[in-house]
Amino acid sequence: MRQDEGVLEGRIVSIRKEGKSMWVKVSIRGVIIEALADLVEDLRVGDRVLLHGKIVLAKLKEGADVNGGDGP
Numbered sequence: 001m002r003q004d005e006g007v008l009e010g011r012i013v014s015i016r017k018e019g020k021s022m023w024v025k026v027s028i029r030g031v032i033i034e035a036l037a038d039l040v041e042d043l044r045v046g047d048r049v050l051l052h053g054k055i056v057l058a059k060l061k062e063g064a065d066v067n068g069g070d071g072p
Contacts, residue, residue: 007051007052007057008028008050008051009048009049009050009060010026010027010028010033010048010049010051011027011046011047011048011049012024012025012026012043012046013025013027013032013045015037015043015045020038021036022036023035023036023037024037024043024049024056026049026051026056035051035054035055036054036055037049037056039055039056040056040057040058043056043059047059048060048062
């Protein structure tokens with residue numbers, strides 16, 4: 001997985017705090033990466049998130065479509 005792929009969707013598999021920062025491990029297409037999650041509140045293991053450049057940008061509502069729809 002290349003770092004310059006733009007905004008990606010993934011699912012949080014673990015969370016850890018380091019000082020004032022929160023880091024999450026996110027599964028994206030079966031690849032686990034670590035990302036900074038300080039911009040988004042109330043994250044939990046299993047949440048779907050959007051990230052870019054190893055920074056979590058947003059938490060997705062369950063059933064939400066990344067393309068803007070609300071799913072079936």
